[in-house]
Amino acid sequence: MGAVGSGLDAGPDPEDSDRPNASTEEAQSSREFLVPQFMDVHTSMAGVTHDQLRAAHQADLDIQDEEGVNFTHAWADPKSGHVFCLSEAPNAEAVRKIHARTGHPADEVHEITVTA
Template identity: 65%
Template sequence: MANFMDIHHGMKGITQEQLKEAHQADLAIESQEGVHFARAWADPDSGDVFCLSEGPSAEAVQRVHERTGHPADEIHPVPLTV
């Protein structure tokens, strides 16, 4: 499995509750694509949301996000961690 960091733009003003709801929506169906969303962060001022996941491919990560109504604008592989 590979790690990915994805970025969503245009979510200016997102609240803690909205971030939690979006993350929970991903968690509810992630296993259908063999993905696990580990964590999500948001900056309400800029509207950027970041998600850290593990999965078989960036496409699998995107499919989950698309099905839950918030497709990622960018998905980056993260091959090195400490």
């Protein structure tokens, strides 16, 4: 476990590239790095119902191929209005485009490069 992490630590400055190099060891232990992963956040969806979240998610799924995005999960807290969407995508802009086109633009898009 330590060897995998230290391999990354010794790699190029993460600021110099969009994501870390995926060595064989990393690919085996963290398959997420084979495709960039993103967590986007919506903060103004208070009161969202099951039907509304499913409809919004389906609208994304219907057009996601046009930007090479694959939305895999959506988690909502209707009380706070926060919705978290996990996706695989070529870049953050692709995620933003799909959400914007379906009428629910993301407030934040974070590239996930470390998981546990």
